[in-house]
Amino acid sequence: MVRYKQASTKDELEQILLLQQENLPINLSFQEQSKEGFVTVEHSMEILKEMNDECGHIIALDNEKVIGYALCMHPKFGESIEVLKPMFAEINKILLGKSNYMVMGQICVAKSHRGKGVFRKLYLTMKKCLPLGIDKIITEVDEKNQRSLMAHEVIGFKNLAVYQSGNTTWRLIVL
Template structure:
């Protein structure tokens, strides 16, 4: 398996993995193991790859075992939930920084094939994506649906993201999480080497 920045030819494999775990298509009995709420299609992924350089994949042969999306707020603004997050950014601070669309980016969604969960793939993909984005942004921001406790645990415990706010959108409740791209990466490397 190889982790790398996605290419256009990866789009069908990413979409196949996404459909397995997207809230609209996942089997109800599988939702407890995690799900993805943001929906997207091939043209959106093409733009993400070409304009944002923000799609990262774990590929085994021609199959996607996992993906992480990371993008500017301009890219994300097409979805209503992100427009709400953008409006709220100026009221948020994280580790002494007032958040805005220039110093932060939206991380996620992230999706790991069920057969690879707990294998360290999430952490490896996350670190690869964060390293790629850190020269452009100081702060990673994401959200997790409160109805998805597995994702919240993975992001807060495994990845060390901190909850900075909670918000409502539609009929759902969300945690908003953040981390410093550079500082947290250094801290993780120090912990791994000790």
């Protein structure tokens, strides 16, 4: 039975990083990336823990093994990860400096548990666990990651903007 909660131990954070590694483009074939999707950012334990201390990451556990996660990234971390700086700049242009949102910094479900509602339940749990005053979840998805774009659309995410950063076209979306 899969259960959902906020990450609270070093072991859970380490398991997030292991699942992340399995789903980085460098560890997937082009066919796997196209069919299954991928994650873009590789987090260090230090930044993952700092983010978790601010607002606990949402995890899905099956027999105490992390089989899915949705990272909570408070806007104060906007300058902490280089590849995400353009996203925060876009958000600030649209929201004009308002901070009543949480960024979902990355979501991933283990291949063994895809198509079973884990993705949706991670977001439902995240919505319940957000700090008081936060009324939006914002994230971005690489336009090449069609599986992720479709999954986000199905649960109600709407487009905020499309922008280019480096060689990547990003879709900025909000729930």
